[in-house]
Amino acid sequence: MVTNTRQPLLSVVVPVYGVEAQLHQCLDSILDGLDDTDAADVEVVAVDDASPDRCGELLQAYATRRPALRTVTLTRNVGLGLARNAGLDAVTGEYVWFVDSDDWLPTGSVTAVLGRLRADRPDVLLLDHLRVHHDGREEMDASSPLLRGVNGCVRLTERPALLRVQHTAWNKVVRRAFLTDLGVRFYPGWYEDIPFSHPLLIAAERIAVLDRICYYYRQGRPGAITATPSDRHFDAFDQYDRLFDWLSNARPQETKLRADMFERMISHLIVVVGNNHRMPAKLRRSFFHRVSAQYRRYRPADGYPRPGGVGGLKHRLIASNSYLAYSALRLAHRFLDRRPPGHDPVLSTGPVAASSEQQPHTLAARR
Incomplete structure (x- = not known):
């Protein structure tokens, strides 16, 4: 039997804590609808950050059905930033995308991301998103227009307005070797995206933009x-x-x-x-x-x-x-x-x- 050892193009890191009701929607939105070529280019690493609900059991059952999912289980709760680091240490893909487990992706997002990665080979790929409220209302972010009209790859000096795009981890797909060379990691505590996201754009030689809604950012969940x-x-x-x-x-x-x-x-x-x-x-x-x-x-x-x-x-x-x-x-x-x-x-x-x-x-x- 020959084992496929091909390196995936994209690794998706999903930190998991207290999202029992949203977990399946998130994972399905990443893995569903991929053709054989795209499916072979994607791995998902879910990090169970000592979740107090049934998330650990759900992840084990899901991995049994979907081999593209691997689970990293932490013995104590470390918080979002350090859980992302644990996932980053476990991935094997050329690119990494951090997706929060109570959010989800529109249909076709992963396929669109893979296509842009193959075409442009950027250091950082910026993505657009919508805020989705508890009543189903969708809202464009005020910084989304800054993503318009970027063709190919640019540097921040060519498009300095990109520094004003939301400084989250989940709206960026990052080349893993670039991230490693830069030496940027997540720190503990709230607002952990601040010292992570800005250096990526500042240091990147090649920034690409996928002017497409690729992420649904859930608003108003209790505990957010x-x-x-x-x-x-x-x-x-x-x-x-x-x-x-x-x-x-x-x-x-x-x-x-x-x-x-x-x-x-x-x-x-x-x-x-x-x-x-x-x-x-x-x-x-x-x-x-x-x-x-x-x-x-x-x-x-x-x-x-x-x-x-x-x-x-x-x-x-x-x-x-x-x-x-x-x-x-x-x-x-x-x-x-x-x-x-x-x-x-x-x-x-x-x-x-x-x-x-x-x-x-x-x-x-x-x-």
Whole structure:
């Protein structure tokens, strides 16, 4: 008997924790509908992160029926970032795609991804997505238009706007050798995508874009970070420290890039501090002051591209550490706004607000 030892083109890493109701939908969306050629080019590595429900049993049964699935079982819960690392250590494919186990892929997504990988051989392939709400409503991300009109492969210097695309792991398919050479891994804690996703785009020589909806990002699941008020949102500061440490070591001369990343950081942290679903009221003041300290620590000496309008006003209040003025302005806008509770119009400043919503959605935050 001859065993097929061909290296798959694509490895999909699926960290699993507390998603018993969504697990089959996620796995089926990856593996169903592939022809023989594409099926031979795909492996799925599911990481059971000591899930407290029946996910472990479901994975074992699924692997029995679908040999393309392998399971890594962790003896203790380590969180999303470290679970992704465990999966990354186990994969064999040329490319790796991190898919969260409570999300799923539209029909044909894997086939489309494989086709683009074969055609362009990028370091990073960026994908578009839709947010899917509990009532079935679908919503395009505000940063999705940035993915339009990219032909072939580019560098970030040619399309700097790509830095403003959601900084999640799941909207990127990454060449594994490039990832290994770069030495980027996931860190523990919430907002683990911050020091992972940005270096990929900054360092990549070849960035391709698949202008197609390839990912359904589930909104509003109980336990998701977007719906979890907690002091763990303070983890964002450590993650940004790691990102700026990487920038200092790997790209010390790129002052414009550092200025752009500074604006991204402050705009994202402004979104977090103003969101009732994430920031407990009793912690908002202290979080605001931490953002102000972060502003003073990392503000580029030559300035940065401060946004206009209300977003720019928020930046100025952060710069002056003016929490009372910020609180008054936030209250006034919330009083005048008629949108659903939890949405903060003061802090919704276009793609920034949308791109920051990606961080919230992490399995680690559901633990």
